[in-house]
Amino acid sequence: MPGALPLGDPAPVDGRLPETVAIDADRRNFGVYLHVPFCRVRCGYCDFNTYTGDELRGARRDDYAGQAVAEIELGGRVLREAGLPPRRASSVFFGGGTPTMLPSGDLTSMLHAMVDTWGLEPGAEVTTEANPDSVDAAYLQQLADAGFTRVSFGMQSAVPSVLATLERTHDPERIPFVVRWARDAGLDVSLDLIYGTPGETLDDWRRSLDVALEQRPDHLSAYSLIVEEGTKLARQIKRGEVPTPDDDTAADMYEIADDRLAEAGYDWYEVSNWSRGLEHRSRHNLAYWQGHDWWGVGPGAHSHVGGVRWWNVKHPAAYQQRMAAGESPAAGRETLDDETRRVERVLLGVRIREGLPTSELDDDGRQAVAGLIADGWVEGRPALQGRVVLTREGRLMADAVVRRLLPD
Incomplete structure (x- = not known):
């Protein structure tokens, strides 16, 4: 299960922010993150704030889009009342979980509510994460028609044994199909890879890189596996059921990735991220790394505006109760x-x-x-x-x- 929320100060029930957040706001970009906390199964390495069907305890996926829309509308009021100047979103990111477990119409209604509340900058980046087995061509076309510009597929590996260790459920043979469907819909494509999985060899990793590069994605992320306490994978390692990841092997894998990506025309722009040119960098993630403002919607989502950071209640049922009561879902906050x-x-x-x-x-x-x-x-x-x-x-x-x- 996901870990505990950070400690912090109590958050106002109405979500109000101090007027200090408006200082120099016109120098900072504004982004929106929408957390969709649902997964079909829980991967053994994952400690994200996500929930399978039997963990929802009364919360309903069918109701979620309406709850997220309510928080977006609350966010619009809170920022206006704090005196922030009107700022259109320069980036929007649907993460999870698996956002594409929801019908495309739900993601569309959330995006349209965001546009109605804050607006979008011309050429704004609008991304959703997706598992390769959670979309088809029609679904991706519906997202593109709604205003999405980019999809980030959780490929992780092209090697079945590695995917099995990670407890990923998709068939690696599906990757070329989902990339082509996204391209046909006019969407930019990012692929996410994980290296350093227990038992993964250098040849396994080279195979995953080869398959990923064959798709010519616009952007590629490669993250070293971190074994988080409390996860199933951590327990398996402790019991000796799978080997402990080797740091030296992971470093070799990073160097292999950097060499291969450079040869293929990709530039690194953050330690774990590469793109085909400046225009394909993830603008949303850069906003995090550069300390800009964002509103995080959904259970467990974190937000930052003008030096104030806050985080929402974690469980979808608690989030649903807050939104039904017309209250801020914020569980705590801190002023930096x-x-x-x-x-x-x-x-x-x-x-x-x-x-x-x-x-x-x-x-x-x-x-x-x-x-x-x-x-x-x-x-x-x-x-x-x-x-x-x-x-x-x-x-x-x-x-x-x-x-x-x-x-x-």
């Missing part, structure tokens, strides 16, 4: 002070291709840069120009780099 915001800018900014301005570092952090260059983890020339940009080895050691840049 200037130092916390600076630390977060370092944590996130160092991961992206453009790098981190050295002006974000304190004296100790700036003094650490020379040592990081000597260790081969930070590029020398950008550092002379005032930016910390990771080398490939530095990308593999990104957490260690951050610890050096943010000494206690």
